[in-house]
Amino acid sequence: MPVELKSLEDFVRVAERAIECRIKRARGGVVKIKARTKRYLYTYKTEESKLEEVLSKVKCSKIVDVDKGEVKEVKG
Numbered sequence: 001m002p003v004e005l006k007s008l009e010d011f012v013r014v015a016e017r018a019i020e021c022r023i024k025r026a027r028g029g030v031v032k033i034k035a036r037t038k039r040y041l042y043t044y045k046t047e048e049s050k051l052e053e054v055l056s057k058v059k060c061s062k063i064v065d066v067d068k069g070e071v072k073e074v075k076g
Contacts, residue, residue: 002034002041011035011044012057018042021060023051025067035060 005011011033015021018035025031031051035042035058046054055063063072 002043004043004045008044008046008054008057011042012059014042015058015060018060020062020064021058023055023063023065023067033058 005014014037015035018037020036022034022036023031024034025048029048031046031048033044033046033051033054035044044054061073064070065072
C-alpha cells in the first residue's frame with residue numbers, strides 16, 4: 001500500500017532517495033506526486049497551482065509527468 005505524506009518537508013526528504021517521481025493530475029485541480037523508493041511508494045497531494053513551487057523543492061533524479069508524457073532526468 002502507498003504511504004500518503006501530509007507534510008511537504010517529509011515528502012522532500014523522501015524524494016531525495018527516490019528512484020523516480022511521478023506527477024498525476026486528478027479531478028478538481030488536485031495533483032498527486034508519487035515518489036518510488038526501493039521499499040515503498042510515497043504520495044503527496046497538492047493543488048495544481050502550487051505544483052511548480054513543490055517541484056522546485058523536490059530533488060528527484062527522474063521526474064515523469066504521466067498525463068503529458070514528459071520525462072525529466074536530473075544528473076548529478
